[in-house]
Amino acid sequence: MQIRLLLLATLLVLQTSQTASAHFQMLQVDQYMRARGGPITLSMPFTHPSNGGPMMAMDEPHSLVMHHKGKQTDLTDVATELEWQGAKGKAKAYQSEAKLRGLGDYIFALTPAPYLEESEDAYIQQFTKTVINVGGLPTGWDRSLLLEAEIVPDQQPYGVYAGGLFSGVVMAKGKPKAGVEVEVEFLNHPVNAEKNGFDDLPFIEYPSENLNIQTIRTDNNGRFFFGVPHAGYWGFAALSVGESTRYMGKDLSQDAVLWIQAHQLKRLR
Numbered sequence: 001m002q003i004r005l006l007l008l009a010t011l012l013v014l015q016t017s018q019t020a021s022a023h024f025q026m027l028q029v030d031q032y033m034r035a036r037g038g039p040i041t042l043s044m045p046f047t048h049p050s051n052g053g054p055m056m057a058m059d060e061p062h063s064l065v066m067h068h069k070g071k072q073t074d075l076t077d078v079a080t081e082l083e084w085q086g087a088k089g090k091a092k093a094y095q096s097e098a099k100l101r102g103l104g105d106y107i108f109a110l111t112p113a114p115y116l117e118e119s120e121d122a123y124i125q126q127f128t129k130t131v132i133n134v135g136g137l138p139t140g141w142d143r144s145l146l147l148e149a150e151i152v153p154d155q156q157p158y159g160v161y162a163g164g165l166f167s168g169v170v171m172a173k174g175k176p177k178a179g180v181e182v183e184v185e186f187l188n189h190p191v192n193a194e195k196n197g198f199d200d201l202p203f204i205e206y207p208s209e210n211l212n213i214q215t216i217r218t219d220n221n222g223r224f225f226f227g228v229p230h231a232g233y234w235g236f237a238a239l240s241v242g243e244s245t246r247y248m249g250k251d252l253s254q255d256a257v258l259w260i261q262a263h264q265l266k267r268l269r
């Protein structure tokens with residue numbers, strides 16, 4: 001009887017952590033590899049990307065910074081509030097314009113305000129990075145920004161092969177973290193920046209409901225590996241990475257999110 005109760009309790013804990021942790025902060029730009037610079041739009045909904053929803057309402061972000069060749073541009077005040085249309089309902093989100101000037105890598109780093117997950121009575125704060133490249137010249141996609149929680153990629157996150165292996169290191173202020181859970185989801189509903197929402201039609205169908213998400217763990221060096229099944233945008237969320245574990249009298253999970261773009265190689269013959 002006791003064992004059965006214990007099993008039941010364990011199951012319940014597993015279930016709640018699963019539903020609550022499938023959140024992904026987005027920092028989305030259409031096409032991470034660009035032939036030339038110019039203006040771009042960064043869409044920042046907080047959602048479950050494998051299903052295009054439900055949406056979680058964001059508070060005003062703490063910071064949004066563009067890093068390019070050692071130069072930082074603060075975009076926090078440029079970000080504007082909007083209503084994001086998910087596949088299931090709307091929620092407050094943010095959007096920002098940015099200008100890419102010159103060749104190389106642009107690392108965008110978003111620090112959102114902690115989000116109160118009511119089902120867990122705990123806060124979630126996802127430090128999120130997206131790397132955009134202009135002109136094919138790599139200039140620092142692999143450097144750590146020494147964020148509280150961060151995924152540092154082992155290869156260009158904008159130029160991953162569909163069907164290839166992707167790996168990265170989970171870090172807290174530049175120090176690798178072993179044994180961290182990393183959740184992986186596919187951006188299954190295309191972002192439509194003009195209509196501030198996701199398109200209704202998904203790209204893929206999951207073989208079963210719980211296979212919309214993969215959970216992997218970092219090894220002793222803080223590294224995780226993931227075979228990327230197909231082209232598109234993939235999100236990686238490393239959970240409870242940062243040192244701060246309390247906020248406003250409640251538990252806080254400082255997560256690290258990284259977005260990558262995988263590309264299909266086209267055979268000519």
Ligand SMILES: [Cu+2]
Binds near residue numbers: 020022
């Ligand atoms: Cu959620």
